[in-house]
Amino acid sequence: MEVLKTSSAFEAAGCHFDCALQEAASAASAPARPKRKIPDSPYRLKRGLVPSIVSVNQLSKTYASGFQALKRVDLDIHQGEIFALLGPNGAGKTTLINIICGIVNPSEGTVLADGHDIVTDFRAARTKIGLVPQELATDAFETVWGTVSFSRGLFGYSPNPAHIEKVLRDLSLWDKKDSKIMALSGGMKRRVMIAKALSHEPRILFLDEPTAGVDVELRRGMWEMVRKLRESGVTIILTTHYIEEAEEMADRIGVIRKGELILVEDKAVLMKKLGKKQLTLSLRNALAAIPEALVGRYQLDLADDGHSLIYTFDKQGDDNQIAGLLRQLGELGIDFKDLHSSESSLEEIFVSLVRGQA
Numbered sequence: 001m002e003v004l005k006t007s008s009a010f011e012a013a014g015c016h017f018d019c020a021l022q023e024a025a026s027a028a029s030a031p032a033r034p035k036r037k038i039p040d041s042p043y044r045l046k047r048g049l050v051p052s053i054v055s056v057n058q059l060s061k062t063y064a065s066g067f068q069a070l071k072r073v074d075l076d077i078h079q080g081e082i083f084a085l086l087g088p089n090g091a092g093k094t095t096l097i098n099i100i101c102g103i104v105n106p107s108e109g110t111v112l113a114d115g116h117d118i119v120t121d122f123r124a125a126r127t128k129i130g131l132v133p134q135e136l137a138t139d140a141f142e143t144v145w146g147t148v149s150f151s152r153g154l155f156g157y158s159p160n161p162a163h164i165e166k167v168l169r170d171l172s173l174w175d176k177k178d179s180k181i182m183a184l185s186g187g188m189k190r191r192v193m194i195a196k197a198l199s200h201e202p203r204i205l206f207l208d209e210p211t212a213g214v215d216v217e218l219r220r221g222m223w224e225m226v227r228k229l230r231e232s233g234v235t236i237i238l239t240t241h242y243i244e245e246a247e248e249m250a251d252r253i254g255v256i257r258k259g260e261l262i263l264v265e266d267k268a269v270l271m272k273k274l275g276k277k278q279l280t281l282s283l284r285n286a287l288a289a290i291p292e293a294l295v296g297r298y299q300l301d302l303a304d305d306g307h308s309l310i311y312t313f314d315k316q317g318d319d320n321q322i323a324g325l326l327r328q329l330g331e332l333g334i335d336f337k338d339l340h341s342s343e344s345s346l347e348e349i350f351v352s353l354v355r356g357q358a
């Protein structure tokens with residue numbers, strides 16, 4: 001439930017998805033924590049009027065080995081949104097991003113980036129896109145200013161010092177503009193990668209695992225920065241293994257499993273539709289088992305050596321069910337001294353989706 005948000009264990013370890021699944025499974029008994037208020041986004045406020053900026057149609061990829069990494073994927077990314085692509089290791093996220101960015105050829109299907117076909121109109125499509133790859137690949141001996149300016153040149157754009165200055169200032173790198181890359185911290189290097197990706201003024205920015213291995217404080221700073229980029233009109237597509245990141249940042253969420261896009265949904269709708277609620281009753285006297293009269297009628301579990309009775313129900317469920325359960329408990333003489341409710345986190349919803357249970 002709420003308690004299953006990204007735990008510090010895999011934050012610290014930069015842990016990958018399979019690990020997250022195990023964490024989620026084993027964290028069910030952790031104490032509840034209060035729900036965080038996530039600010040509404042400009043995208044969400046004007047939703048309904050937003051056109052697509054990336055259009056993926058029936059996209060498939062079969063590698064030379066014969067392995068089919070993507071299976072007829074259809075996806076529209078809306079202008080001005082932050083879209084989070086989630087999926088276990090090997091699901092096909094990087095393949096999809098690499099095809100859109102022109103790094104991997106599609107086997108079938110088409111992709112339009114800001115109206116340009118990524119195969120037949122490659123150059124125009126590529127200028128619209130910025131990619132921040134997972135690996136920090138920068139020239140250690142080059143200066144921040146030099147490497148970011150050079151990236152712009154790679155796209156055939158004439159120098160624009162005013163733009164490079166703005167990017168460096170926005171990313172809090174201006175005071176480091178003359179520093180060599182090797183003299184920067186990991187977090188600064190990551191921001192240099194973002195500056196490089198923004199050097200040619202793209203309208204679409206792909207962030208592949210933007211905060212992998214980044215400490216919690218810096219990660220929050222990165223989230224703030226990504227939101228500012230979105231406010232400046234850049235559409236952002238990110239992959240992440242940190243569910244908290246998607247929950248915090250994304251307007252919409254796509255889930256890939258075994259090369260298939262199994263779900264694309266507004267985050268808030270997803271959490272409402274697939275989310276579960278739990279009502280936990282602290283019993284006055286421990287129960288050895290769920291009473292016969294309740295079995296099959298309610299989804300009930302015992303915890304805490306029989307001292308807690310947990311009722312799980314759909315978020316969109318009928319409130320009369322709770323009243324009915326409480327009445328029946330009274331009739332059975334089962335008394336409780338306290339009760340509290342909690343809601344599923346995105347992480348729980350996600351775990352059930354990739355396991356195929358949702």
Ligand SMILES: Nc1ncnc2c1ncn2[C@@H]1O[C@H](COP(=O)(O)OP(=O)(O)OP(=O)(O)O)[C@@H](O)[C@H]1O
Binds near residue numbers: 064065067069087088
């Ligand atoms: N060049 C390649 N040749 C053959 N198979 C490949 C190639 N690149 C990727 N694959 C396979 O395609 C599948 C999808 O890989 P991809 O890198 O897209 O997954 P991912 O969702 O990004 O995973 P991760 O979260 O681990 O980065 C994997 O099974 C991978 O082994």
